[in-house]
Amino acid sequence: MDGSLVLFGHWLQNMPYALAIAGSDWAYPLVQATHFTGLSIWIGTIVAVDVSLLGAGKKSTPPLQLSDALLIWNWIGFAIAVTGGFLLFSVSAETYLANVAFLTKLGLLIPLGLVLHVVIQRNAPTWEKASETPPVAKVAALAELLLWLCVATAAVLIPYVG
Amino acid sequence: MIAVINGTAWTAAAVEILHYFSMFILVGSMVIVDLRVLGLVGHRQDAAQLADRLFPWIWGSLGLNFLSGFLMFAGSATAYYRNDIFYDKMGVILLAIVANLIVQKKVSNWNQLPTMPAWAKLLAALSIGLWVGAIIAGVEVPALTGVG
Numbered sequence: 001m002d003g004s005l006v007l008f009g010h011w012l013q014n015m016p017y018a019l020a021i022a023g024s025d026w027a028y029p030l031v032q033a034t035h036f037t038g039l040s041i042w043i044g045t046i047v048a049v050d051v052s053l054l055g056a057g058k059k060s061t062p063p064l065q066l067s068d069a070l071l072i073w074n075w076i077g078f079a080i081a082v083t084g085g086f087l088l089f090s091v092s093a094e095t096y097l098a099n100v101a102f103l104t105k106l107g108l109l110i111p112l113g114l115v116l117h118v119v120i121q122r123n124a125p126t127w128e129k130a131s132e133t134p135p136v137a138k139v140a141a142l143a144e145l146l147l148w149l150c151v152a153t154a155a156v157l158i159p160y161v162g
Numbered sequence: 163m164i165a166v167i168n169g170t171a172w173t174a175a176a177v178e179i180l181h182y183f184s185m186f187i188l189v190g191s192m193v194i195v196d197l198r199v200l201g202l203v204g205h206r207q208d209a210a211q212l213a214d215r216l217f218p219w220i221w222g223s224l225g226l227n228f229l230s231g232f233l234m235f236a237g238s239a240t241a242y243y244r245n246d247i248f249y250d251k252m253g254v255i256l257l258a259i260v261a262n263l264i265v266q267k268k269v270s271n272w273n274q275l276p277t278m279p280a281w282a283k284l285l286a287a288l289s290i291g292l293w294v295g296a297i298i299a300g301v302e303v304p305a306l307t308g309v310g
Contacts, residue, residue: 032301036185037294043183044190048216064211069204073197077190149183156178160171 009094018090028091035084041077043148045070046117049124050141053133067124074121101161105154113147120144168237181230185300187223189293191216192262199265199278199286209278210270217266224259247306251299258292261285 012018021027049066089096096102120140127137167173195213197203204212235242242248264285272282 029301029305030298033294033298036182036297036301037189040186040189040293040297041193042190043186044188044192044194047187047219048191048194051219052215064207064215065204066207066212066215069207070194073194073203149179152183152186153175153179156175156182160175 005097006094009097012090012093015090017087018093021087022091028088031084031087033084035081035088038077038080038082038084041073042081043077045074045077046144046148049120050145053120053124053127053137053141055133055138063128065125065128067121067128071121095162096158099158099162101154101157105151105158109147109151109154113144113151116140116144116147164233164236167233174237177230177233180226181234184223184226184230185297188220188227189297191220191223192258192293193290195220195262195265195269196286196289199269199272200283201278208273210273213266213269220262242303245303245306247299247302251296251303254292254296254299258289258296261289261292265289 013022021031048070052064052066120137123137123140127133167177194203195216198205198207198209198212265282268282272278
């Protein structure tokens with residue numbers, strides 16, 4: 001398993017596009033900026049929905065239907081973030097695959113975050129319409145916020161543990 | 163104190179996490195408001211109501227972003243202030259904040275019109291462009307100074 005991961009990492013970071021990004025002065029920062037722009041849209045739309053579920057900001061009439069309204073941009077942000085993230089990963093895949101913070105981020109925290117996110121997204125339209133937000137919605141929203149904060153934490157820790 | 167924060171691994175990491183996460187909330191929330199003005203998101207949602215909901219988060223996360231950014235800056239101030247791109251970043255952010263203040267002030271007026279005025283859409287598009295520009299300048303700062 002470890003051996004094939006190393007082989008995969010080695011193969012990926014020697015792909016022409018990965019070598020091109022690594023060898024260019026301007027491409028790498030631009031790919032980073034792409035990753036962060038995607039993340040801003042992804043996290044911004046998530047926080048808007050979750051914070052509303054948590055009840056910050058009074059219930060308005062008619063209630064905002066943020067989850068549905070932001071759904072498309074939420075996943076556009078995700079697609080941009082994943083594209084940028086995959087390119088960043090490709091540049092030093094071998095190093096990332098040996099990094100415990102990266103493996104925790106990608107193998108554990110992001111899958112958990114995505115599962116919880118989809119559960120919230122499926123239920124939010126009902127929760128948002130309710131006159132009282134159900135407690136389960138608040139717990140889920142708070143858990144999701146903390147989970148994405150953990151993802152960011154793991155990401156920042158990658159160079160610290162590497 | 164600044165030297166201790168930046169010299170200790172866990173506090174330096176905590177400041178960085180705060181800077182990134184508050185940036186995501188700041189830029190993401192502002193982009194939502196801008197996209198609504200542009201008519202590209204949730205036209206069934208009231209623009210003024212949406213702005214009311216998001217602006218406290220925009221300004222709150224800007225405060226946290228500034229605070230964490232200042233701590234990072236203070237740790238290596240000499241490396242930053244010799245760096246042109248750092249001034250570009252601050253300039254772009256200042257312009258973005260001005261654009262956002264105008265959107266916040268005017269959005270309830272625009273909301274009462276049958277369609278968003280062209281200059282409102284232009285301002286919203288400019289605001290998105292400025293924040294993306296701030297992110298690009300932001301990644302160039304460590305790329306060119308080796309700090310941050």
